[in-house]
Amino acid sequence: MAKLMTEQRFASPDDVYQLLIDSHRDLTPDQSTRLNAKLILLLANHIGDAEVLAEALRVARQGVE
Amino acid sequence: MHATFSYPKYSFTPSEEQRTGTVRRHPVVVIGAGPVGLTAALDFARKGVPVVVLDAEDTVSVGSRAVCYAKRALEVWDRLGVGQRMIDKGVVWKIGKVFNGDRMVYQFDLLPEPDHKIPAFINLQQYYLEDFLVTEARKSELIDLRWLSRVISAKQEADHVVLQVETPDGVHAVEADWVIACDGAKSSVRKMLGLEFQGEVFKDRFLIADVVMKADFPAERWFWFDPPFHRKQSALLHMQPDNVWRLDFQLGWDADPEEEKKPERVIPRVQAMLGADTPFELEWVSVYTFQCRRLERFRHGRILFAGDSAHQVSPFGARGANSGVPDADNLVWKLALVLDGKAPDSLLDSYSDERVTAAKENILNSTRSTDFITPKSEMSRVFRDAVLELAVDQPFARSLVNSGRLSTPTTYTDSPLNTPDSDAFAGRMVPGAPATDAPVERDGHAGWLMEALDGRFTVLYAAAGDEMGGPVPAEVAEALDGLAAGPLPLAWHAVTERRRGIAGELVDSAGRLRERYDLTPGSVYLIRPDQHIAARWRRFDADALSAALNRATGR
Numbered sequence: 305m306a307k308l309m310t311e312q313r314f315a316s317p318d319d320v321y322q323l324l325i326d327s328h329r330d331l332t333p334d335q336s337t338r339l340n341a342k343l344i345l346l347l348a349n350h351i352g353d354a355e356v357l358a359e360a361l362r363v364a365r366q367g368v369e
Numbered sequence: 370m371h372a373t374f375s376y377p378k379y380s381f382t383p384s385e386e387q388r389t390g391t392v393r394r395h396p397v398v399v400i401g402a403g404p405v406g407l408t409a410a411l412d413f414a415r416k417g418v419p420v421v422v423l424d425a426e427d428t429v430s431v432g433s434r435a436v437c438y439a440k441r442a443l444e445v446w447d448r449l450g451v452g453q454r455m456i457d458k459g460v461v462w463k464i465g466k467v468f469n470g471d472r473m474v475y476q477f478d479l480l481p482e483p484d485h486k487i488p489a490f491i492n493l494q495q496y497y498l499e500d501f502l503v504t505e506a507r508k509s510e511l512i513d514l515r516w517l518s519r520v521i522s523a524k525q526e527a528d529h530v531v532l533q534v535e536t537p538d539g540v541h542a543v544e545a546d547w548v549i550a551c552d553g554a555k556s557s558v559r560k561m562l563g564l565e566f567q568g569e570v571f572k573d574r575f576l577i578a579d580v581v582m583k584a585d586f587p588a589e590r591w592f593w594f595d596p597p598f599h600r601k602q603s604a605l606l607h608m609q610p611d612n613v614w615r616l617d618f619q620l621g622w623d624a625d626p627e628e629e630k631k632p633e634r635v636i637p638r639v640q641a642m643l644g645a646d647t648p649f650e651l652e653w654v655s656v657y658t659f660q661c662r663r664l665e666r667f668r669h670g671r672i673l674f675a676g677d678s679a680h681q682v683s684p685f686g687a688r689g690a691n692s693g694v695p696d697a698d699n700l701v702w703k704l705a706l707v708l709d710g711k712a713p714d715s716l717l718d719s720y721s722d723e724r725v726t727a728a729k730e731n732i733l734n735s736t737r738s739t740d741f742i743t744p745k746s747e748m749s750r751v752f753r754d755a756v757l758e759l760a761v762d763q764p765f766a767r768s769l770v771n772s773g774r775l776s777t778p779t780t781y782t783d784s785p786l787n788t789p790d791s792d793a794f795a796g797r798m799v800p801g802a803p804a805t806d807a808p809v810e811r812d813g814h815a816g817w818l819m820e821a822l823d824g825r826f827t828v829l830y831a832a833a834g835d836e837m838g839g840p841v842p843a844e845v846a847e848a849l850d851g852l853a854a855g856p857l858p859l860a861w862h863a864v865t866e867r868r869r870g871i872a873g874e875l876v877d878s879a880g881r882l883r884e885r886y887d888l889t890p891g892s893v894y895l896i897r898p899d900q901h902i903a904a905r906w907r908r909f910d911a912d913a914l915s916a917a918l919n920r921a922t923g924r
């Protein structure tokens with residue numbers, strides 16, 4: 305069974321973080337929301353495994369409510 | 370408004386029992402002469418069971434209502450002898466296109482495979498459909514159609530049901546061993562029994578207009594998200610016979626249904642879509658709110674619910690009548706066997722189990738479509754719009770675009786009537802699946818497998834080579850002839866690659882049947898009267914076949 309990988313996997317964590325932040329530069333909150341939604345869909349398809357996605361969603365939701 | 374159809378008026382004739390004041394006990398009474406009740410009546414007549422059909426009205430469905438009829442429902446009607454008339458009158462189609470704004474984002478083909486007798490879909494006004502069914506029903510001596518006969522109460526006794534029926538000549542009692550309640554989404558029988566009809570109402574309104582016009586759109590299903598002519602809402606277009614077109618406009622929850630129905634509101638919407646210079650006339654207009662609801666169980670003692678009385682779905686996906694007709698298809702052979710004393714009445718519980726499974730599947734699909742078309746939260750709308758945006762360039766996103774997942778038949782995967790596979794087979798014809806068609810030659814004529822699956826149990830035997838003792842070994846033929854002569858209605862056919870001169874053989878010269886059923890020499894399929902697969906083996910085994918027949922009949 306596929307499992308969500310939560311150990312550190314980036315070669316250069318700061319670069320990745322900056323990529324995420326920079327991609328939203330000059331966007332309104334609505335535009336950012338749209339970008340995020342498209343990004344999630346692209347990445348979800350890349351993962352291609354509903355179980356991993358479900359696990360990620362479960363972890364992401366912790367503490368939100 | 371323009372009329373392309375003149376409504377028949379069916380006359381009320383008091384039944385003999387009403388005239389003479391006697392109470393008669395009928396084996397089966399069907400309540401409701403809609404598509405589902407009429408289908409059930411035709412199937413009972415085919416099986417030699419006399420049936421009384423009571424309907425509160427005296428004509429067919431007013432307004433077009435259902436338009437799209439799927440392959441599986443058409444296969445049932447074809448078995449009952451009315452399918453071809455519908456196909457001949459209907460608009461045959463299989464391609465759907467989805468637009469976002471004015472760009473096409475997604476296209477689907479509902480029957481990419483060749484060599485099927487029945488098309489993926491036809492469009493036909495519901496009034497024609499019912500008219501054809503009534504015409505067919507009137508040909509049968511076994512069907513007693515009673516118009517202007519409204520059931521006002523239903524009471525279950527130990528071994529029968531007593532109905533009170535209101536007619537222009539007053540109220541009288543009718544008794545039945547079994548009652549099929551096909552009295553639609555507002556079922557009064559359901560209320561009489563105090564049954565809950567639970568589910569979800571969607572907070573949206575849709576304007577549905579049938580317009581008469583000459584237009585050159587293709588015979589395809591076109592669906593728009595956010596079209597230029599109807600911003601921020603969806604729209605749908607379907608071709609119907611007689612130059613009638615079905616237009617469907619999403620209006621949103623705040624729209625006033627009474628106002629929106631007025632021609633002065635409808636005409637500008639239609640003009641915006643078609644262009645101001647396209648002449649058209651309105652034939653029928655209505656504003657709907659959709660819901661997905663069902664009964665928990667479809668059998669309540671001697672009363673069985675079928676069609677919209679048992680389950681209701683939103684129309685995106687055309688899963689209403691298209692799932693009600695398979696209800697009738699599933700129920701009638703079982704009840705006919707029970708009436709004949711050939712199966713225990715517990716077989717009817719499998720009707721409920723199998724068709725509740727189907728209703729769940731239909732409701733799930735229809736709810737998901739509705740959630741995509743009418744997002745329920747801001748974020749749901751954001752994801753929906755992101756899918757539509759990505760779908761233009763990203764193939765993966767096209768599969769997420771949901772403008773309605775069109776009706777497909779349910780496979781009864783977990784049905785207790787199935788005999789689980791003990792041999793390995795490839796392909797889709799698993800136990801519980803609806804049989805798929807293939808071209809075959811029969812008695813020297815080109816025909817179809819579905820025509821051989823004629824409402825009885827059917828055994829297909831893939832003819833073996835001579836090394837196994839000839840195409841059909843004598844002991845196999847003997848055993849199958851024995852079953853065919855037995856108490857259950859059953860026929861068997863040898864499937865051959867070329868003509869071998871075997872009685873009833875299906876010559877599979879194109880090889881489609883072998884391919885679609887993964888047949889090898891000696892393979893055996895047992896198919897139910899409703900054309901679903903019951904069991905299959907790689908080798909003939911008379912005991913296994915008898916056991917599977919027992920299982921499929923609840924014995």
Ligand SMILES: Cc1cc2nc3c(=O)[nH]c(=O)nc-3n(C[C@H](O)[C@H](O)[C@H](O)COP(=O)(O)OP(=O)(O)OC[C@H]3O[C@@H](n4cnc5c(N)ncnc54)[C@H](O)[C@@H]3O)c2cc1C
Nearest residue numbers: 401403404405425435436437520552553676677689690691
């Ligand atoms: C806008 C719209 C579009 C649709 N599009 C499609 C589509 O494209 N494809 C599809 O498959 N489905 C579609 N449907 C759904 C389809 O119309 C229904 O699923 C179908 O009519 C159900 O058939 P039925 O026989 O169960 O019930 P109904 O057609 O509702 O028939 C019930 C019958 O029972 C009778 N009756 C009611 N109460 C009593 C009583 N007490 N005594 C005696 N008789 C009674 C009524 O007179 C009526 O004739 C659509 C529906 C709508 C509204």
